Amino acid sequence: MESQSFPAQASPSLEFGTEPIVSGTYSPPITSSPAQPATPSGIPSARSGGLAADEQLDGPVLALLTSAQQLQRSGDLNGAASSLERAQRIAPREPQVLYRLAELRLAQGDAAQAEQVARRALTYAADRPALQASLWNLIAQARERQGDPAGAAQARERARVSS
Numbered sequence: 001m002e003s004q005s006f007p008a009q010a011s012p013s014l015e016f017g018t019e020p021i022v023s024g025t026y027s028p029p030i031t032s033s034p035a036q037p038a039t040p041s042g043i044p045s046a047r048s049g050g051l052a053a054d055e056q057l058d059g060p061v062l063a064l065l066t067s068a069q070q071l072q073r074s075g076d077l078n079g080a081a082s083s084l085e086r087a088q089r090i091a092p093r094e095p096q097v098l099y100r101l102a103e104l105r106l107a108q109g110d111a112a113q114a115e116q117v118a119r120r121a122l123t124y125a126a127d128r129p130a131l132q133a134s135l136w137n138l139i140a141q142a143r144e145r146q147g148d149p150a151g152a153a154q155a156r157e158r159a160r161v162s163s
Helices: 059-073 077-090 095-107 111-122 129-145 149-162
Strands: 030-033 036-040
Touching (some): 095 111
């Protein structure tokens, strides 16, 4: 089976891991330094005790998130999707991975899939109000692109309640 590649059509506001989708929302860039393992900023490190053991991202998931970010920046949305789908198979209940996948689906122009993935992420983001707000804002964008302004307004209201 031959892989198809499509040119990136994401706007700067949807670029993976750079700027928040909406000002003040959750969109942690993935950063690393030689002295410490890669940890998405905005997510407490394991040392701080901020995440429960099942919420801590392990090395392979972080590597795949980093790879997806690099692939998207270079315009390879399909490659980024493959990396995120692999991360999801490793950590199927990690809302950060699902958030990134939903964000990518929106950048790929698949608003319905973006909304579906973001809604699934919400089921795992109960103790993360900033992430919940960002997911609701992502859902609002997806609903707008699907021609549902009323649904988008409801999602934005939920985002305000979550934050």
